[in-house]
Amino acid sequence: MTRSPSSSPRSVAASQRHWLELLRRARASDEPFSAAALYPHASEQQRRCLEPRLFGARRDRLLLASAAFVAPAVLERLACLVDDATQRTRIARNPAAPAEALTRLWCDGARTSLAPLLARHPNTPRAILAELGEAAADLDTLCALCENTGSSSDVLATVEQRRIPVLQRLLAVNLATDGATLMALWRATDEEAVRAQILLHDHCPDTLLQTLPASPLERRCLARHARTPAALLARLAGDADVAVRRAATANPATPIAAVVASCFDTDEAVRRTVAARRDLSVTLAACLADDVDDWVRRVLARNPACPTYLLERASADPVLEVRRSVARHPACPASLLDRLSRDAATWVQAAVAYRDDLPLVVLRRLARSTDVDVLAGVGRNPMTSTSRLARLAVHECADVRRAVILNRQTPRAILRVLRQDPYPLHRALAVDHPNLTDADRWRMREDPDVQVRYRVFHHFAWRLGAAADPVPADAMQHEHHPHPAQEKMETI
């Protein structure tokens, strides 16, 4: 979708008219969120007009300070206006708070009271984190620094040099900790929990990955590491400790030849792990196909490495979850899908209904079901006919109607019906559907639900506020998705 679809004089005039109407509505609204949606895209003068509505009442400032979905520009301005400790605390805790807002809080003399929150916030500027790393005296702040995904390796190295035992494991967990710091930690402690975490770390020095540790915890972490030598992994796959065997078996770097014995492991969790391996050979798959543990058979039936002839056998398994797994296998043949679509269990039929590669005749049969799980799958299926979607769009079950909204092929005419759905979440989802036109969305600007209105205002602010917005387009793209998924730290 382009930001400015047309630049004809009539279109520009309409855009300006719509933008001004949104500004009027936001200022007159009984909640601050509509104004918050427009604020980042408004001109300086328009922002000044919106600010009384946004920040005039303490109640609204409190609401905005803790709203994680508002744009960073709103929180940045709010940080300049806050007048009490609760509002500052809420901003410092808000994951959407930008670096500028956090710097403002830091400079406003809230260093002591907010230090642990600023030390924990991933958007806190590195200079502040570095200052905290060198000067912070309390353990809470130092712990927060070690747990912060935004802490840089030099800040973490500074903290490590303080030699505080309780921080060692946290430092070993942080993704940014570099190899030198990890080695320093290794030398500073013989605590197995810390050493195990070091062995799990992506930056773990190669030298530490060459020897077999004595403790099962450390061996388990070594078995999970991608750079552990294959020979060592092969030994770990036969370890006496079940958790170690499971970890080694799950590691793609462990040669498949080394996990043959794991197919016959006495522990079913190890066998399940083997069954999930993408490089499973046909022979090993056959060994697992008749496993007494149905979870092993389930995992195998979903594994893309499972050959068709074993899927055939699994499709007659007495356990319905195994049959369902067959229906979810990426290469499940059409003949099996046809059979599973007639399965006695509707839960199995539902798994078939969600497949995009379904033969039309099967899809039509499933569409005649009365089960809501099956119908939800049909509603979500991009091959479902428009007439069927139209019927499902007025189904009494909200799950079925929601499936139709989530179907990216649902045509505009049906979305216009769903735009009126009683469930506010459905209307909010409909706003973002690519087949809904801006004319349709514009008619949703008076929706009674604040969440729906916010989405509509946010959409049009992005579209219409271009002329008033000094922010470059690439930065705007970033603001449109203010919370990119953060990498998860891996812990034992």
Add this chain to the structure above:
Amino acid sequence: MKILVTIKQVSSLDEDFEIREDGRDVDPDFLLHDLNEWDNYSLEEAMRLKEGPGGDGIEVVVATVGPDSTDEELRKCLAKGADRAIRVWSDELEECDAIGVSRVLAALARKEAPDLIFAGVQASDHAFGATGMAMAGLLGLPHAAVVAALEYEPGGKTAMVRRELEGGTYASVRIDCPAVLTLQLGINTPRYASLRGIKQAAQRPIELLDPASLGMPSDEIGAAGSLSRVRRMYVPEKGRAQMIAGTPAEQAARLAQIIKEFRGEA
């Protein structure tokens, strides 16, 4: 036939909040308002009877005791299909406890003369769980609390209710009507209001009454008619619980040290 559904606008709190200057309630800046969750089910049960067999003549009346901000909750009920909405308020009612509210609702019930009165088992904010049953006592009507299922033919002289008891047991009770029932969560599946219903509800009148117009004597209104008074609201001081940080070995060592301290050995 008429069903009176009593509702309440409840407050919820964010993680951090402040107590009002007089120390008797939370600062209103920190309160978020909504319709009490139980009341959604009460209204739905009334609507179920109205829309079911023989329900054509049923009038569903929703009522609340509260300031003008509670109109928002009454309009939600109108949007879902209630026929009338009544709000009772005067400044004296500011200091009401659950019994004081029950007196007002009982006076309203005498005026409206409903065949059934539905209330939620409790409100999610103050959780007295008293208003419905106190109202029944004041009216001298048969009552059943924590109702998980209701069988009633409109116009009938009795109703069968299934009451939820302790330990996962139920009691089936036949009750004479008119009666007061407090309804439990899960008795039905509450509906969402349609957009058309919401728009229409915004234009519909809400009847505003005060205690005097209900014929209530002054010694039953507000604080005078209440049996309790909030003296102080506060956050209790944090206890002695503490998180023990560190590796499992460090945690175990610290725990052992704490145990020794308790025993007087350290």
